Amino acid sequence: MSSSKLPRRLILLPFVALLALLGGCKAVVMSPSGDIAMQQRDLIIISTALMLIIIIPVIILTLVFAWRYRASNTNATYDPEWHHSTVVELVVWSAPLLIIIALGALTWVTTHRLDPYRPLDRIAEGHELPTNVKPLTVDVVALDWKWLFIYPEEGIATVNELVAPVNRPIQFKITASTMMNSFFIPALAGQVYAMAGMETQLHAVINTAGVYEGFSANYSGAGFSDMRFKFYGMNTADFNNWVQQTREGGGDLTREVYLKLAQPSEKDPVRRYAKVDADLFDAILNRCVESNRMCLKDMMAIDEKGGLGKSGTYNVATDASTRVRLGLAGTPARNYVGAVCTPANPTGSGVLDDRVPL
Template sequence: MRIFRILTVLPVFALLGGCQWVLLSPSGDVAVQQRNLMLASTALMLLVILPVMALTIFFAWRYRASARATYHPDWNHSLPLEVVIWSVPLLIIIIIGAMTWMGTHLLDPYRPLNRISAGKPTVEAKAGGNGVRKEPLVIQVVALDWKWLFLYPAQGIASLNEVVAPVDQPIEFRITASSVMNSLFIPALAGQIYAMPGMQTKLNAVINHLGDFEGFSANYSGAGFSDMRFRFHGVDDTAFGDWVQNAIRTGTPLGREEYLVLERPSEREPARQFRDVPSDLFGAILDMCVDPAKMCMRDMMAMDAKGGGGKEGIHIVAALEYDKSVRRGGQPMPPRPFVTAICTPTDVYGTAGATARVAN
């Protein structure tokens, strides 16, 4: 019977053999450093946990009732034991705290990379002692419902549900969303970073190995969340150049009108490329004013900084509403009436009970 029970458990281990330990075997230097920090912290915590578990079993056996051990009912203090109990955890907490503080700053996603990999800095040494920093590849990311749009501003192209980047090339992701809060996560590359509408977050990372990796949304965002996945390809410089040229030749144009169509909710979109991407498209998405009928957030904030639009500005409220499917197409907002003043008995232009002046 015992052998039968063991055999019934073996298929479970066979299924676990198909799992990928991507978090423990990443392909990007940032993810490698995060992995090392996680393993070091776990090992330090085990220095406390394992002895406690072992001593719990030992004490239960050593001082069992049948052992006939010496009983000291008045015992209450042991200096060596107190030193061990308090000093070891304290030292571990100090070490973990220092590691976490350093890791938090060195692995800040907004911080430009200072190395490509261990022993390989981003600043390339040149003759004469002057170094040249390797400029990052800028990729603008937009979390749509329910797909990912990646824009390459320097190349003038974009791709849907696919990212291609050269190996050992620093990457600077600039991330936003079109509607709800989302999260970009490529486990082999770096940690996750949130994507929020009207805001920009950043993620600096680098891929160190050729390969095809998975990326996905790590934050629930609606019905199509489960299929909100994409592929990240680490390639050499030649393959990246070929991919860019292929997108320029065969991709479809992506302007503001095309983006408004692409932005509509959809699921399981196939990977494809776009060309002729306006340089200001990402800025318009970030400002939530791709539609010409919408007021940009920067204009709204400038208006608020000056005290607001007053009653006369009520008619522009509709232009500030970021609706994804209503009143689109560049149609101007209809004017709305507003009350400019209320007549009072002391008003030289009116009398008590006079009606308010209404302007259109």
């Protein structure tokens, strides 16, 4: 039987099946639960609508012209000498120009309003930020291949689990241990890159309690596919209870524990830490978790003062002993610039004055 004789229902069956499959998808980006993500969604919709003002008429007119001036239509006017129309030129150039101006103005305004480094001035549309609300600070570290979240004010940390109260601004400070990753919770806000030795930021708020997906949106190696975590939006009472439970049931995240945690691993379970070294995130950011490694900020301070001179070329340390102590003797050792300690200088003129030897 030829395809032209097939029943119409059979012809439409593949399209019905495709619609059924698409119906199972949840477009989180277009249906978010955080105010920043909602504003970003509105920007996508408005930008698309503005562009469709040009795209749809062009598509329609292309089909109309192709049909009207087909070779078999002898009734269509044939004028090979036609070459100019002021009205056509005005429409063809002015309409796209107006769209570009509108898109440019919209992009300029929203780029500054939705700057991830910009603190929030509202928690939702029509709800200004209360003056007595302090943002929740969360330090984010992209590891291979898992996520570490440190709550500096609460003194706790988690792996592959992020919790925040609803309608309270969140300030994320983001970095990475090695590979570049991208921190992304579609329901909360847009993605922000995590890079070793650098700190990026994201200000956001979740407005609806629930469980949301978070993941890395930038390929970073073998375990990338499973570099996911759950983000829990809770009311304030439940969040406080969760913090208390973590303090009572977690372990200690010391520098040595972190060095073991930072080793590449896949499909890591959720872990909680009741206590965190106060300066751990700063050490991760400055790439000096190992006690004998010089911090990046100290390197920059020395360079600003003119450097260490020729003697600085010999200031190289190895982490071989550190790896043996951590039970990682089989992994390759790395060399790096060693830490420098100077005597205290009461005048304050030294680069690393009052630094405690490690």
